[in-house]
Ligand SMILES: Nc1ncnc2c1ncn2[C@@H]1O[C@H](COP(=O)(O)OP(=O)(O)O)[C@@H](O)[C@H]1O
């Protein structure tokens with residue numbers, strides 16, 4: 457289970473993303489990027505953040521540490537922004553927090569080089585979790601203290617919105633043409649050789665075990681949270697098999713060749 461802290465102060469909204477996460481201070485004096493349980497995207501976004509974030513960490517990627525954040529909506533009473541006020545009001549109870557990487561800057565492919573090996577690892581991982589949210593338009597990667605960090609896994613595992621079609625959906629190919637790291641010549645085969653053997657059922661169950669019960673309760677078609685956890689583990693395990701053969705990395709859509717894509721935006 458995730459470590460749990462309590463929010464003591466709402467600091468500011470983070471407006472770069474779509475879901476309006478908030479920067480909060482907690483009773484351990486840490487600063488966290490908080491993803492609201494009451495946000496329109498729903499609790500599955502939080503489940504995806506936990507499973508994929510913990511899996512990424514276990515596979516050796518740099519990802520911010522995750523915590524559960526207990527929120528008493530009263531801390532937002534003085535918040536002037538209506539949208540933020542609404543989010544705080546509807547998110548009483550447990551929310552998700554990510555350690556705030558103070559001073560991190562958004563990944564810019566023109567300013568930060570990535571090796572084919574590292575690019576391959578990220579692309580293979582994103583293919584595994586069906587992440588569609590790491591494109592050059594919206595990389596969801598940060599550079600902090602000279603290293604590349606992965607954030608924002610909320611839009612992955614699209615198949616968990618329709619469990620009946622999950623297995624078929626997980627068997628589908630992954631088109632990485634639009635991936636932010638596609639231009640770095642990702643060594644997907646090398647990454648698969650290193651990472652695929654590590655993705656075992658035990659490892660996946662460890663990651664799923666970190667998801668708070670409340671976010672898995674009453675899932676239609678399941679007997680309880682552990683049943684849902686097993687479904688996540690088995691779907692991801694199935695997807696990992698032979699995945700590298702199903703990944704295509706072409707030229708980024710809408711741009712021609714590697715020279716064209718490097719034009720300043
Ligand atoms: N752990 C973090 N440390 C520092 N900044 C972060 C962190 N997580 C997110 N951010 C900043 O907040 C923005 C929105 O966060 P993100 O997780 O991408 O949410 P969204 O679902 O809104 O896209 C990011 O683009 C980044 O600038």
Ligand SMILES: [Mg+2]
Pocket residue numbers: 473474596608
């Ligand atoms: Mg984002």
